[in-house]
Amino acid sequence: MPIDSLQLRQVSVFQNATDEDLRLFIQHSVERSIEEEEFFFFQGDPAVYFYVLLSGRAKLMQMNPTGQQVNLRTINEWQMFGALGAVRDNATYPASAQALEHSTALAIKSDYLREMLQTRPYLSFDLMKLMTSYIQEIQERYRELATEKVERRIAHALLRLLSQMGTKTVEGNIVLTFTQQDLAEMSGTTIYTVSRVLSEWEKHGLVETGRERILIRKPHELVKISEESGQ
């Protein structure tokens, strides 16, 4: 079933778009459905479309020549991804996008976004805002990776996830549905280290872990760890 174009207003880059703009985008889009583990696109593919996630969850990642992966960010509903290609023409995607669960997304022609940007300053502006916040985040993560020890990086990664997508449970605690593999890729370490750190935290009642599930009992303590004097 087709989406109501006005729903697109939830996308941060479209917050100031006109109703007409939204309709036009819809007209230039197709809906794609991607199974868990499958890819929206691969790093290096020509960036013909950009996407808006309608349902499910996905991750943006980079791979190095030897196949090791790094998570750049997690994508939730109504977030835009793959849009960098709309700016440079003839661009290729600088990262791959993989569905974490069965997902659907709106695929919109990059060319068309580029066209719209030329005549709609509010769109450009909102896209720049998005880019800016993204630059800030990745700069911070870069610094973390360069200067901070694993435990703090893992704490930070969890906190970031928390602020982006925590799901409250009945008792007021917060559950994240993530693989330790994912967490490792997000904090630049290995599943072994993640497991050890989480076990340690669990002993002290900070978190509870299960298969693809992390329950945060004391977020406040995590903040403390992430800010501890490096020493």
Next chain:
Amino acid sequence: MPIDSLQLRQVSVFQNATDEDLRLFIQHSVERSIEEEEFFFFQGDPAVYFYVLLSGRAKLMQMNPTGQQVNLRTINEWQMFGALGAVRDNATYPASAQALEHSTALAIKSDYLREMLQTRPYLSFDLMKLMTSYIQEIQERYRELATEKVERRIAHALLRLLSQMGTKTVEGNIVLTFTQQDLAEMSGTTIYTVSRVLSEWEKHGLVETGRERILIRKPHELVKISEESGQ
């Protein structure tokens, strides 16, 4: 002496600006002169101005709470920096900018850039291009830091510097004027490790090092190292 406004066209974000635009920017700017080691601005300061470097060299860096530094990028003549603040209002600089040598720069009101962006799509577009390429670069560096060993990271850092600012010498070799401290901050390691790696390379005739000076003899070999199977 005042700058010819047309020279501003060399700034990549201004490549499509009109002569009139450039004049207006100049009118809303002041020239600042910064001594070596001094700062244009600090991380956290309100981002009132953005800058265009007129002469000298500077670096953008982040510091963590314990004072450890990370180099984000080096700024050369006619490059713009500190412009992220122009997009979000009430923003603060996400990094500090320090002069590597005596430098002068044009300081332009962020507010004014924001105003201009509203009515000049080509400016927005060119600024987005800049942001995009920056995002790509730092994503790559992030992945490198997460997955690659020091030697390759140092090789990569040198190659990046090379492509940005190498100065040819008489014999056709390439000289970079950098402290090993700088190189360490750029590749997320320490001066000790940098020194050891460079010494090793020097033994094999890849580079020649001196005080604040690195001469690249065989860039091709560096590329090889940076691409070696991680094995």
Next chain:
DNA sequence: CGAACAATTGATCCTCATCAAACCTTGTGG
């Protein structure tokens, strides 16, 4: 129930940070 896959845990090893000390280069002032 069994297969597939996520998580745990111990043992080992390797890369790199850290510390200390000496060395070298450059620019300055007497």
Next chain:
DNA sequence: CCACAAGGTTTGATGAGGATCAATTGTTCG
């Protein structure tokens, strides 16, 4: 023009923090 100071560089010794490997133990789902 030399001597010295300041600060960049080198090198060795040491150790810690994590990666890696291997094996076991959960957990989920068809």
